[in-house]
Amino acid sequence: MIRDSISSTLAPQPSWFTAKRLLAIFCIINLLNYVDRGAIASNGVNGKRSECTKSGTCSSGSGIQGDFDLNNFQDGVISSAFMVGLLLASPIFASLAKSVNPFRLIGVGLTVWTFATAGCGLSINFWSITICRMMVGVGEASFISLAAPFIDDNAPVDQKTAWLGVFYMCIPTGIAVGYVYGGLVGSLLNWRWAFGIEALLMLPFAILGFVMKPLQLKGFSHTGSKRPLTSVQTSCTEAVASPCQDGSFQTRNDSMDDSKSAPGILNQFTRFWMDMKVLLLDKVYVVNILGIFLKICSIIGFVKRFNLCFPVVWFAPKEYHFGSNY
Numbered sequence: 001m002i003r004d005s006i007s008s009t010l011a012p013q014p015s016w017f018t019a020k021r022l023l024a025i026f027c028i029i030n031l032l033n034y035v036d037r038g039a040i041a042s043n044g045v046n047g048k049r050s051e052c053t054k055s056g057t058c059s060s061g062s063g064i065q066g067d068f069d070l071n072n073f074q075d076g077v078i079s080s081a082f083m084v085g086l087l088l089a090s091p092i093f094a095s096l097a098k099s100v101n102p103f104r105l106i107g108v109g110l111t112v113w114t115f116a117t118a119g120c121g122l123s124i125n126f127w128s129i130t131i132c133r134m135m136v137g138v139g140e141a142s143f144i145s146l147a148a149p150f151i152d153d154n155a156p157v158d159q160k161t162a163w164l165g166v167f168y169m170c171i172p173t174g175i176a177v178g179y180v181y182g183g184l185v186g187s188l189l190n191w192r193w194a195f196g197i198e199a200l201l202m203l204p205f206a207i208l209g210f211v212m213k214p215l216q217l218k219g220f221s222h223t224g225s226k227r228p229l230t231s232v233q234t235s236c237t238e239a240v241a242s243p244c245q246d247g248s249f250q251t252r253n254d255s256m257d258d259s260k261s262a263p264g265i266l267n268q269f270t271r272f273w274m275d276m277k278v279l280l281l282d283k284v285y286v287v288n289i290l291g292i293f294l295k296i297c298s299i300i301g302f303v304k305r306f307n308l309c310f311p312v313v314w315f316a317p318k319e320y321h322f323g324s325n326y
Contacts, residue, residue: 019154023163026147029205030170033140038178039194041079044186063191068126081130085137093142095275102146107209109142114202121195
């Protein structure tokens with residue numbers, strides 16, 4: 001009886017929570033992430049360099065390339081810089097989730113993403129926008145590495161695959177919307193506004209990550225505990241029942257005593273290093289990561305080099321097409 005009452009109060013669901021509401025919030029956030037990726041590749045945001053003909057007639061540049069006078073290499077770096085932050089930060093956030101509430105980590109990541117995206121719009125040169133794009137990847141890493149487990153935990157058992165499919169459908173949808181969005185905003189306003197609007201749209205979700213009562217992932221301890229839970233039995237050992245004079249029982253959380261003696265930062269670093277060691281020794285993981293990175297860089301470079309337009313944006317005006325230089 002005591003064990004049942006303890007396990008039932010370990011991770012009470014917050015009042016705002018419903019599984020469908022969580023899915024909707026995560027889908028919107030995922031959509032915004034990939035709208036940003038599509039926007040920076042669009043002609044309205046990426047733009048073109050200023051060019052001069054043999055007769056001496058020069059055309060003014062536009063977008064990021066025109067404002068910062070980027071060469072092809074620098075343009076490619078900006079388009080793929082977020083991958084550096086994403087690849088470096090994803091295992092860090094995943095490791096921190098063992099001792100820090102994962103829902104709060106998503107809030108931290110979305111805050112970094114919001115400020116980094118706003119920084120892209122305020123950038124003054126190649127290096128400033130490159131650093132901001134790397135930080136965008138850092139912010140996205142917390143969401144990418146932790147959102148899917150939340151969905152898997154809370155989706156109905158017979159609909160887990162469908163829910164994850166809906167979540168990942170936001171990837172191509174967001175990129176497609178981003179191409180058109182970047183072209184429209186870049187042409188009607190300015191390429192800097194595209195990043196500013198994205199930051200404003202993400203800001204409410206970053207705030208919600210801190211003000212809402214956090215959810216818990218299965219297998220991790222409730223708020224206040226510094227240790228991950230592996231089972232209901234493990235969690236029960238942390239809450240020790242002791243008899244009172246009146247015959248009732250009271251519980252105490254031993255994890256609070258343990259956390260005082262924990263080495264803190266050193267313990268976090270050791271746990272992270274052990275996780276990274278396991279990942280780097282996994283050949284399948286290493287090959288997949290390198291393959292994804294090379295695939296994305298190759299596609300972006302190929303499309304930009306040969307001025308191709310994706311069919312998904314053929315309905316848009318020609319000057320909005322990704323890779324078109326006019």
